Amino acid sequence: MAGIYLHIPFCKQACHYCDFHFSTSPKYKDEMVKALVKEIHLQRCYLDNESIETIYFGGGTPSVLSADEIQLLINTITELHTVSADAEITLEANPDDLDHSKLKALRQTPVNRFSIGIQSFFDEDLAWMNRVHRSSEAEASVKRAQDIGFENITVDLIYGYPLLTDVKWKKNLDTVFALRIPHISAYAMTVEPQTALAAFISKKKQPPMSEEQSAGQFSTMLDAMQSNSFEQYEISNFCTPGHYSRHNSNYWKGVKYLGIGPSAHSFNGETRQWNVANNAKYTKSIMGDAIPSEVEVLTEENRLNEYIMTALRTKWGIDLEQLDAIAGGSANILLKAARIYFDDGSLTQSGNLLTLTPHGKLYADRIASELFF
Structure with missing residues (x-):
């Protein structure tokens, strides 16, 4: 068994803490989709004919793609690989992208799991992070997805940043529990180099993160998860019985995976490779039948x-x-x-x-x- 990850390098705007590879301009989205399709063909032998158990659309913000574009990429994978009948197919999404018409269209695709980037249910916190959505959209998007038939949902939350009091953190957790979501990923805020947040802190426009605060809110989260029958199966990941992320669990267990798209990583047990983190260079190389990647042979x-x-x-x-x-x-x-x-x-x-x-x-x-x- 193996997995395929597709990196969709577009976002509506840049979150202040994010250091993932993306562009805020959708100008070349059509060209990128064509390049992703082409790379799937070019990399078809990488996994040595292993069955595909998971497909994961990450980014960036994969929900900026249309349902037709997502279907095209899945079709290309299924044409070239044996995909398990019960494959987990995850789409990362922002709440503001999941309106009724988009969800209805996605329901017609093989996507069967959503990873929704909520981060917080407080508008002042979302504004501080420079998130596009607001708290009302976060709750509404989850409920719309559930109403239309998507039950396998995970949400992301962030803790350990200056605006997040312990009272607000408990409220965020209680809100997720009330939504009856089967999986939660929660991460301590980290300050990555070359991000807006790092610049704000270095210029003393923002205070540094507090390790004591993060540790305290981590402990609060562990107690809350246990009280609500969520199992901590990885440091930052929690689920109700049977709702592990199969794709991410495979990463942690050393299962092979193929990464498609700019900055995407691949692993086949013996080597690791990663594509160039530049949209223009990636597209030009792929359309010229060359994979723009570096390879490391693992000792x-x-x-x-x-x-x-x-x-x-x-x-x-x-x-x-x-x-x-x-x-x-x-x-x-x-x-x-x-x-x-x-x-x-x-x-x-x-x-x-x-x-x-x-x-x-x-x-x-x-x-x-x-x-x-």
Whole structure:
């Protein structure tokens, strides 16, 4: 099994915190769609005929595409690959794009899951982030999607930024629970270089993010999720029983995937490659029958460290047998390095599995990096 990710590099406007690759001009959208179709053809052998279990439209804002354009891209994939009958096909969307007519058109496509970028239900917070939509649109878009028949929905929320009081954070969580959404992704606000937010902070127009605030709101979220029967199956991802994101879970489990579009990454178990993060260069190269990508051949060390980083973030944890399958003897080396985290209560072991404790989840990335080979 394998997955396909399509990067749709267009947004109506730039969120102040975002460092993903996108353009706010839709001028060349038609040309980009043609290039995406062409790349699907050019990359048809990358996954070595493995069955496609998941298709994910990310970005950017994939919901700026029409239903016909989305159908065209899915048709191209199904013509060239064997797609599972129960494939999970996800479309990232902004609330302002999901009006009744758009949802009705999307209902006629194979899309069966929405990832809706809500971030907050407070208008002042959305304005601070420079989001296009407002809180009323967020709730309304979810209800419209549910009314028209889309049940498999996830929403994104952000915590740990100056405007978000603990009272507002609890209200955001309660609003999502009330909407009966089966999956929630929640991320601490991070300040990425080259973003508007980073510039505001460096010029002292905005205060820096508070690690203490983020940690406190993370703990509040864990309690709220547990009280509402949501399982934390990855540091930032929560679901009701059986509603894991199959596509993202495959990333964390090391399943092969093909990335289509500018800046998209691909992984086939032995190598990783990524396309140029420039729309014009990408389109020109693809239409000239050349894939504009760089390729990295993964060493044993690369593969071990990638597995540690991704697996440790999940409820399934690090499988010591899988470590030894990558490089014999690596499990014993890791156990020696991990001893300090067993002692301080950050890690626990059950059989061959190493998982983070609730305390350890607060420091997941740091712990993983210190366990690297």
